[in-house]
Amino acid sequence: MSQKINIKDMNYGDCIKTFLMIKNIDLKKAKNDAMYLDMILGDSNGSEANAKLWNADSSMAAYKNGDLVFVDFLVQKFNNKVQLRLNTIRKSNENDPVKIEEFVEAAPDSSESMFDLIQKYIEGFVNEDLKLITSHLIELKKEKLEYYPAAKTHHHAVKAGLLYHVVTMLKLGDSISRHYEFINRDLLFSGIILHDLSKVDEMDSNELGIVEDYTKEGKLLGHIIQGINEIDRAAAYLGTNEEVKLLLQHMLLTHHYHAEYGSPKKPLIPEAELLHYIDLIDARMYTMNRVLDTAEEGGFADRSMTLEGRNMYKAQLS
Ligand SMILES: [Fe+2]
Ligand SMILES: [Fe+2]
Secondary structure (H helix, E strand, O other): OOOOOOHHHOOOOOEEEEEEEEEEEEEEEOOOOOEEEEEEEEOOOOOEEEEEEEEEOHHHHHOOOOOEEEEEEEEEEEOOEEEEEEEEEEEOOOOOOOOHHHHOOEOOOOHHHHHHHHHHHHHOOOOHHHHHHHHHHHHHOHHHHOOOOOOOOOOOOOEOHHHHHHHHHHHHHHHHHOOOOOOOHHHHHHHHHHOOOOHHHHEEEOOOOOEEEEOHHHHHOOHHHHHHHHHHHHHHHHOOOHHHHHHHHHHHHHOOOOHHHOOOOOOOOHHHHHHHHHHHHHHHHHHHHHHHHOOOOOOEEEEEHHHOOEEEEOOOOO
16 A cells, blocks of 8 residues: 555556545436535645546545545556546545645745735835735735735635735736836736735635635625625725725725626726736636646647646647
8 A cells, every 4th residue: 555646647447545635526426316426636746637436425524625545446547547447435534644734735825925025016006095905905814925825726726825825916917017108017016915815714715725615705695705804904994095095995896807707897997807817827827737738749638627628739749
């Protein structure tokens, strides 16, 4: 029995017993009414594979995202990809030789260094109102930002993924805005820093950055409205200029762009238009990089819901 394995080293036909972490799990019903578990299991290197356990029963609804499990499986090929066909599954316990921390994926940079970089950007603001409200809000959420992911299952779903998302967006925004001199960089950077900040109140994450569920307020309002309310409270507390407050709220309100994704209005200022596209670029690039990591050169990755169901192609270039 190997305690930890690398999914990328497995061969078709291998029978393996090892520890893996549940990245995503669904208890589904097959056409013949039999229940099965459809899962994404991850190793300690961050590689993932689809796994199925046929003939499941309702007791298996107890397995959750982020559980470390001991599994016994056969490595199969399905649609030219590795698929793990599970025989057994059990949750790990304190007597097992591995710990969940070894399987948790984190952003490539430390939370501290990412937080410092964000603060450097804020220190450079010329507009005092934007400087004050942005640093006030980020300080309020500092503790949770140390480990919160940017999403439950979509992009940047790793420990401190939200900070990582914001830092990459700031770097992107920094370079893009240099080409358009009419852009107010303070407003753009503030929008980038605050746009998803209320995700720390929208989702319930443990300190490993694993989200079990959304909060009640998150389900009923969502991070856009929660963020707008937060700006309202902060502006009242700090005595922020009305125009600054309104522009920031507009940035948050429109950053998902489409009504069906939670934005009831389209951007009416260029900084908000840029914020939306920078957000989109970062989420897409992150996801494309990840899904292609699972594909072989000259092959296609699994369909990704974050990428509107596309099967990305892994180019074969020398
Ligand atoms: Fe968002
Ligand atoms: Fe975002």
